[in-house]
Each structure stands twice: as C-alpha cells, then as structure tokens.
Amino acid sequence: xxxxxxxxxxxxxxxxxxxxxxxxxxxxxxxxxxxxxxxxxxxxxxxxxxxxxxxxxxxxxxxxxxxxxxxxxxxxxxxxxxxxxxxxxxxxxxxxxxxxxxxxxxxxxxxxxxxxxxxxxxxxxxxxxxxxxxxxxxxxxxxxxxxxxxxxxxxxxxxxxxxxxxxxxxxxxxxxxxxxxxxxxxxxxxxxxxxxxxxxxxxxxxxxxxxxxxxxxxxxxxxxxxxxxxxxxxxxxxxxxx
Numbered sequence: 001x002x003x004x005x006x007x008x009x010x011x012x013x014x015x016x017x018x019x020x021x022x023x024x025x026x027x028x029x030x031x032x033x034x035x036x037x038x039x040x041x042x043x044x045x046x047x048x049x050x051x052x053x054x055x056x057x058x059x060x061x062x063x064x065x066x067x068x069x070x071x072x073x074x075x076x077x078x079x080x081x082x083x084x085x086x087x088x089x090x091x092x093x094x095x096x097x098x099x100x101x102x103x104x105x106x107x108x109x110x111x112x113x114x115x116x117x118x119x120x121x122x123x124x125x126x127x128x129x130x131x132x133x134x135x136x137x138x139x140x141x142x143x144x145x146x147x148x149x150x151x152x153x154x155x156x157x158x159x160x161x162x163x164x165x166x167x168x169x170x171x172x173x174x175x176x177x178x179x180x181x182x183x184x185x186x187x188x189x190x191x192x193x194x195x196x197x198x199x200x201x202x203x204x205x206x207x208x209x210x211x212x213x214x215x216x217x218x219x220x221x222x223x224x225x226x227x228x229x230x231x232x233x234x235x236x237x238x239x240x241x242x
Contacts, residue, residue, distance in 0.1 A: 047090065047093025055241045070224075103206055104205070125171050128172055144180035150165060171209075171232055173193070
C-alpha cells in the first residue's frame with residue numbers, strides 16, 4: 001500500500017538587521033505550500049468475464065451456476081503432460097489460482113474415450129466426490145476414506161505407484177454421483193471407461209486420470225466447494241480452444 005505524500009511547507013526569511021538609524025524592513029512574500037497530493041494506485045487488471053483460452057464448444061458446456069472450474073490444459077493431443085489451474089468466479093470475473101504441473105493419459109487426449117485407450121477424456125465434467133487412503137485433509141466434498149485406495153506396481157516409466165491414491169477427486173465421467181470414487185457403476189457401460197480421477201502424481205503418465213503433486217491435491221481438496229458447483233474442463237490446448 002502506497003503511503004500518502006506529505007505536504008511541503010513554505011518558509012519566510014527573517015528580517016535583516018541594519019546598522020543605519022532608520023532600519024529598513026524587508027518583507028518577503030510567503031511561498032505558498034504546494035497542495036498535498038495522494039498518489040493513486042494503479043488499477044488492477046480486469047478479470048476475464050469468461051474462462052480464458054477456451055472456445056465456445058467448451059464454454060457452452062460449463063453450467064451457469066458453476067463458480068469453480070479446474071482447467072487442465074495438455075501440451076498437445078498426444079502428450080501426457082500439462083498444467084492445472086483452479087479458477088474461481090467472482091463478481092469481477094474469473095480469478096485464477098496457481099498453475100501446477102500435471103500428468104494425464106500416457107497417449108494424450110481423446111474426444112471418445114474408451115476403456116484401455118490410455119487417453120484422458122476431453123470435456124467438461126462435474127466434481128462431486130473425493131476420497132483416499134489418507135485421512136481427510138479438510139475436504140469440502142464428501143470424503144470417502146478406505147484402505148482400498150491402494151495402487152501397486154510401477155508406472156509407464158518404471159516409477160512406483162505407491163501413494164498415488166492417498167487423495168483422489170472423482171471426475172464425473174461415466175460414474176454415479178454421490179458415491180465413493182471406488183464405486184464401479186458405469187451408466188454408459190464398461191466400454192466407455194471410468195474410474196477417471198484427479199489423484200496424487202507418481203512422476204509419470206496415467207491410464208486416463210489427471211495427477212498433481214500431493215501437496216497440491218491437499219490444497220485442491222480444501223478449496224473445492226460443492227456449494228460452488230465445481231467442474232473440471234480438461235483437454236489439450238488446441239481442443240480446449242476449438
């Protein structure tokens with residue numbers, strides 16, 4: 001916060017003493033003090049009224065009552081790497097949170113996800129339920145803790161998968177809302193895939209999920225608020241903008 005500038009006071013010279021019998025007085029006009037000024041802060045940049053970098057196809061799928069949006073932007077259609085940003089809609093527009101590195105499906109992204117294609121589904125999906133192996137870190141979404149949130153073995157790059165499901169948020173792709181992320185119900189059939197989550201990053205690509213670091217998962221769980229009707233907007237940059 002900028003401090004207000006102080007006013008600069010004017011000054012007058014004192015009368016000069018003269019040895020003459022009739023001393024003369026020289027009067028100097030007072031120099032008026034400059035008016036005090038208060039510096040004005042630079043205006044804050046305007047927030048976007050619509051989520052940035054998204055085309056009409058994606059924007060039209062975001063529910064009108066959604067005030068939180070997790071935007072996952074992949075580097076390219078065939079890349080397993082991207083960034084995740086949580087946006088919050090305010091009266092002034094969409095406010096972006098921090099940008100976190102993320103992984104997605106090993107083969108990238110697809111508009112028509114199927115079981116085993118190793119691509120993450122492109123689209124807009126609601127976020128309704130969370131859970132994990134670890135205790136609830138303060139989630140506002142319903143949190144389902146279970147010893148069954150266990151990932152074993154190694155990933156596509158030989159990295160250990162242990163701890164990947166310490167914290168998860170279920171992405172409402174082909175699942176029953178209001179249930180544990182472990183619920184295997186798939187309303188569109190098994191072939192359309194399912195069990196797509198945001199979970200703890202294990203240092204490599206996923207089968208179809210989105211993954212971020214454990215500390216970021218905890219932060220995300222504490223931020224997502226069902227009263228704000230959160231959604232995830234996910235896909236490669238070109239597909240999201242199209």
